[in-house]
């Protein structure tokens with residue numbers, strides 16, 4: 001039987017949604033979406049929306065030209081059911097319907113000054129070990145792709161887990177937590193522009209290190 005949210009998505013959301021990928025390294029831009037849909041977030045591949053009538057699910061719509069939907073579907077098949085991950089309830093041509101995770105991304109926790117207990121980091125670490133045990137390679141695990149809910153950690157974005165190369169983002173974030181997340185920082189609100197500067201500087205620093213690594217090996 002067709003789920004009621006599927007009809008709403010196909011007949012109302014998708015025909016009235018305008019999203020674009022303006023820069024592959026920046027989040028997708030959502031120009032128009034119909035009421036009463038709400039924008040939950042956007043990443044470099046997709047925009048994520050929810051309908052207040054169906055609060056248990058979100059729709060992740062891939063922007064035209066952005067790859068990866070088949071890979072993400074396969075990742076969710078391999079993960080199956082696990083408390084730290086969402087689940088894929090339906091895969092369409094350019095969208096996935098996912099179980100909604102009601103946590104706050106660690107990026108938003110920093111912005112709002114919500115203290116992140118070490119347990120959150122430990123939970124995410126264990127969830128990533130579980131993913132690895134299912135033949136996946138945790139990749140692109142950064143502050144906007146992990147969440148805190150009731151003091152526990154969740155992984156919200158698994159779209160790059162089929163990639164084969166090592167990605168240091170989670171190890172870097174974990175090290176930064178252990179080295180710099182002093183008790184006096186925990187309640188501090190860090191403005192979005194400052195987090196953006198950190199994000200962009202991190203990307204430049206990584207590119208610089210990669211370039212140095214390449215020239216050394218030549």
Ligand SMILES: Nc1ncnc2c1ncn2[C@@H]1O[C@H](COP(=O)(O)OP(=O)(O)O)[C@@H](O)[C@H]1O
Pocket residue numbers: 040041042043044045046047048058060086098099100101102105144145156157158159
């Ligand atoms: N299952 C979900 N439940 C709640 N929010 C989600 C869910 N999936 C994604 N989001 C929100 O949408 C944002 C973008 O989704 P994400 O899967 O990271 O997209 P991308 O693969 O393009 O990076 C996330 O940072 C998060 O805020």
Ligand SMILES: [Mg+2]
Pocket residue numbers: 043044144145157
């Ligand atoms: Mg993401």
